Amino acid sequence: MTLRLHDTMxxxxxxxxxxxxxxxxMYVCGPTVYNFAHVGNFRPVVVFDVLFRLLRHLYGEDAVxxxxxxxxxxxxxNAKAAEEGVAIGVxxxxxxxxxxxxxxxxxxxxxxxxxxATRTMDAIVAMIARLIDNGAAYAAEGHVLxxxxxxxxxxxxxxxxxxxxxxGARVEVAPYKRNPADFVxxxxxxxxxxxxxxxxxxxxxxxxxxxxxxxxxTLGLPIDIHGGGIDLVFPHHENERAQGVCATxxxxxxxxxxxxxxxxxxxxxMSKSLGNVALAHDLLAAYPGEAIRWALLVGHYRAPLxxxxxxxxxxxxxxxxxxxxxxxADEVVAYASHPADAFLTALEDDLNTAQAMxxxxxxxxxxxxxxPEEKARAKGELLASAGLIGxxxxxxxTWFKGGVDEALKSRIDGLIAARDEARRAKxxxxxxxxxxxxxxxxxxxxDGPAGATWRLKEQV
RNA sequence: GGCCUGAUGGCGGAGUGGUUACGCAGCGGACUGCAAAUCCGUGCACCCGAGUUCGAUUCUCGGUCAGGCCUCCA
Numbered sequence: 001m002t003l004r005l006h007d008t009m010x011x012x013x014x015x016x017x018x019x020x021x022x023x024x025x026m027y028v029c030g031p032t033v034y035n036f037a038h039v040g041n042f043r044p045v046v047v048f049d050v051l052f053r054l055l056r057h058l059y060g061e062d063a064v065x066x067x068x069x070x071x072x073x074x075x076x077x078n079a080k081a082a083e084e085g086v087a088i089g090v091x092x093x094x095x096x097x098x099x100x101x102x103x104x105x106x107x108x109x110x111x112x113x114x115x116x117a118t119r120t121m122d123a124i125v126a127m128i129a130r131l132i133d134n135g136a137a138y139a140a141e142g143h144v145l146x147x148x149x150x151x152x153x154x155x156x157x158x159x160x161x162x163x164x165x166x167x168g169a170r171v172e173v174a175p176y177k178r179n180p181a182d183f184v185x186x187x188x189x190x191x192x193x194x195x196x197x198x199x200x201x202x203x204x205x206x207x208x209x210x211x212x213x214x215x216x217x218t219l220g221l222p223i224d225i226h227g228g229g230i231d232l233v234f235p236h237h238e239n240e241r242a243q244g245v246c247a248t249x250x251x252x253x254x255x256x257x258x259x260x261x262x263x264x265x266x267x268x269x270m271s272k273s274l275g276n277v278a279l280a281h282d283l284l285a286a287y288p289g290e291a292i293r294w295a296l297l298v299g300h301y302r303a304p305l306x307x308x309x310x311x312x313x314x315x316x317x318x319x320x321x322x323x324x325x326x327x328x329a330d331e332v333v334a335y336a337s338h339p340a341d342a343f344l345t346a347l348e349d350d351l352n353t354a355q356a357m358x359x360x361x362x363x364x365x366x367x368x369x370x371x372p373e374e375k376a377r378a379k380g381e382l383l384a385s386a387g388l389i390g391x392x393x394x395x396x397x398t399w400f401k402g403g404v405d406e407a408l409k410s411r412i413d414g415l416i417a418a419r420d421e422a423r424r425a426k427x428x429x430x431x432x433x434x435x436x437x438x439x440x441x442x443x444x445x446x447d448g449p450a451g452a453t454w455r456l457k458e459q460v
Numbered sequence: 461g462g463c464c465u466g467a468u469g470g471c472g473g474a475g476u477g478g479u480u481a482c483g484c485a486g487c488g489g490a491c492u493g494c495a496a497a498u499c500c501g502u503g504c505a506c507c508c509g510a511g512u513u514c515g516a517u518u519c520u521c522g523g524u525c526a527g528g529c530c531u532c533c534a
Contacts, residue, residue, distance in 0.1 A: 011464095029534075041534050074532085160463065160530075183531060207532045229534030230465090236532070260534070261465090264527075298483085299473060304465090304527065306472075314472060314484045321483075324497070346474090354474045358482035368498065428493055435495080446497050453497090 003058060003348045005225070006302060008233060008257040009157055013350050016256060018224045024055055024064045025219040027254070029211060029228035029236065030114070032071040033095040034080045036281040039292075039307065040229075040263040042106055046293055047260045047301040047351070048227045049108040050389050054347050057339070057388055067113040067218045069211060070096055073204050078193050088194055089118075102280050105289035106296075107390035115214040117205065121196050124205045124213040127247050128185045128198070136246035137185055139200045140176035144186035146208075148179050151242045157257060158234035183239050185209045208239035212247065215240075226254035230261055230302075261300075263307040283312075288402070290391060291316040297353040297389070318357070319399070322386070325364040327396035327453075329379055332367070336380035343385040353389070360386055400455030412443055416452050419445070 003016040018024040028048045031037050048068070055064045072092040081088040100110070117124070128144055131137035136150040148154050184206035189195040195202040205213075215223060221244055228237065237257065244253040265278070283292060295315035299305045340363060346355035363385065366378035386392035394402070404412070415434050422430040435445055444457045 031534080032532095038534080044534050047534095071532095158463090158529080181531080231529070231533055234529065234531080239531085262528070262534070295472095302465090303473090310484090311472065317485095318483055328498075352474070354472095354482075358474070361482055423493080426493075432494075444496060447492070447495080448497085455497090 003054070004350055005256050005258060006350050008259050011159075014256070016224075018059070019222070019255065021059055022063050024059050024225075025223040026052065026055065026064070026066045026225040026227065027211075027215050027219060027223055028066070028068045028111075028226075029232055030068045030070050031095075031099055032074045032076060033092045033099060034074060034076040035095060036279045037095075037099055037102070038278055039280045039283055042103065042280045042292075043263055043296050043301075043305070044227060044229055044260050045103050045108050046106055046296045048258075049106075050297065050347075050351060050353065051225070051227070051258070052109060052111070053389055054351070057344075065113070065219055066111045067115060067215065068111040069214045070099075070114060070116045071207065071210060072096070073117045073194070073210070074207070082192070092116075092118075098281060102284055105284050106280070107289060107293045107393070109390075113218040115218050117210040117214070120210065120214050120217055121205070123217040124209055125186075125196075125198050127213045127216065127243070128200075128205075128209060130247045131185065131243065134246055136242075138178065140178075142188040142201050142203065143174075143176060143184055144200050145177060145182040146185055146239065146243060146246075148181040148183070148242065151246055153245070154181075154242050155238065157241055158238045160234060160238075183208060183235065185243070208236055209243055211236070212240050212243040215244070216248070221248050222250050222252035223254050225256045225258060227258040227260070230259040233257075233259055259302065261302050261304045264304050265307055287312055287316065288319075288399075290394070290399075291319055293390060294319055294357075298357070299354060301351055301353070318361075319391070322360060322364050322382070322392060323394075323396045323399040325367045326379070326382070326392065327400065329367050329375060330396070332372075332375045332379050334380035334383055335373070335376035337384050338381065339385040339388050340381040343381075343388075347389070356385070356389065360391075403456055408441070412438065412441065412454060416445065416454060420451055423447075 004013045005016045006013050026048070028044055030045075031041055045068075048066075052064065052066045070092075072088070077088050077091055081091045084091065096116075100114075104110070128137060131146065132139065132144065134150075135147075137144055137146050139145075186198055186200055186203055186205055186209075188201060188203040193204070195204060215221060215226075226237065226240075241253045245251060280292070291312060292315070295307075295311050296305070298311070298315060305311075340359055342362075343356050343359040346352045346359060349355070360382060363378045363382040367375055367382060370378055383392060401409070415438055419431050419434040419438075422428075422434065438445055438454065442457050443454050445452050445454050
């Protein structure tokens with residue numbers, strides 16, 4: 001079975017073949033850390049985490065190098081720092097920490113590298129200098145600009161011929177540009193803004209060159225996979241590629257380009273009680289990270305995803321179903337620790353997570369109804385399959401009772417015990433009264449042959 | 461204006477030239493003191509028009525609608 005990935009460059013699914021199976025490289029554009037990140041910003045985090053995990057499964061954990069950068073030089077960061085009267089590092093450190101914590105709650109593994117623009121300045125300056133030497137960039141009025149006419153392939157990734165872009169340009173062209181499409185590699189800082197020394201005067205780098213330099217420094221060019229949101233295809237990735245190719249004489253830059261679709265918020269408002277759930281940080285306070293991760297992967301990564309509270313509720317219930325099966329199969333000893341073939345096949349088909357999830361439900365059904373050997377195998381495959389993409393890693397008890405503190409837990413256990421006693425005495429009115437009390441605590445009681453178990457109906 | 465996607469049941473969302481996944485919700489039944497969970501069964505869809513074909517939801521063309529990008533937004 002081979003991994004097939006949709007490449008934005010060729011606009012088709014192709015067999016993925018890394019340059020070196022011992023050293024598979026992937027780079028994904030990360031956040032600009034000036035505030036808590038929007039949920040949509042976490043879609044690539046989760047999507048490419050799935051790809052990272054799949055690649056590790058296929059090529060070995062040590063064979064995959066994944067870099068996800070952090071943009072910590074930016075106008076918005078400057079504005080935020082100025083507003084708070086602090087250095088930009090205070091702002092970027094704070095929001096980077098929050099971002100990483102939220103990503104972890106969403107089940108994302110830490111990338112192998114997390115380069116930061118401010119710590120890559122030497123490489124950025126060096127790359128700009130090389131571009132000037134190669135005749136692909138020029139200095140003008142304190143700026144350094146990339147000369148888009150120096151790169152014949154410019155526009156190929158996004159499918160925009162240069163002349164059309166010029167015709168469609170809706171932004172005023174700075175007077176120092178040779179061509180309207182030329183973009184900034186280095187620019188002077190405004191008074192009060194952070195600046196770095198360079199041969200072209202003190203200033204700061206343009207956004208695109210940061211990524212090219214960070215890739216070259218952390219992974220080396222060319223890389224196997226470059227990922228990011230669909231909105232980055234143009235101009236960011238187009239420009240990155242132009243820079244990387246012209247600075248290194250390497251024609252490839254990245255062997256595959258993967259882009260995830262956007263989250264749509266439609267018209268529906270998220271439940272008011274949830275507050276501003278557009279921020280992942282707030283959303284994570286209202287829903288388990290695993291449910292949000294599930295919701296983000298429920299559709300194909302390239303398709304737009306309708307994001308609303310119903311989607312999240314359904315995601316949580318889907319996980320209830322799977323965790324419920326595991327909980328009921330507590331005594332089943334898992335046999336086999338490999339992901340199911342059908343599950344892997346789905347993932348290897350350009351990360352068809354929806355299909356892969358369907359396989360998880362199939363395994364859960366087998367676990368509920370199969371013969372003993374079948375159950376043991378289904379449990380092993382379910383755990384291994386789901387675990388491969390970061391699901392069902394919690395104890396089922398924790399999933400269903402995780403939000404309960406000790407005091408409440410002992411109170412619930414007391415009520416359950418009292419109800420059991422009433423039921424043994426066939427005092428149904430009393431048993432129902434107690435159940436009503438539990439329901440008020442959002443506790444769902446499930447009577448079984450071995451006594452009653454319970455779980456939280458909604459997690460808070 | 462240019463370029464590019466997409467349109468599947470009540471909701472979400474896969475996939476396929478002939479029998480349409482899966483989950484949630486619904487309905488009937490089993491189980492239960494009653495429930496819940498689970499199990500069994502079941503209803504419900506492939507935007508419109510034309511074409512190709514023995515046969516199209518799936519391919520082609522047109523239309524309609526929706527969304528995205530067009531210089532720093534995942």
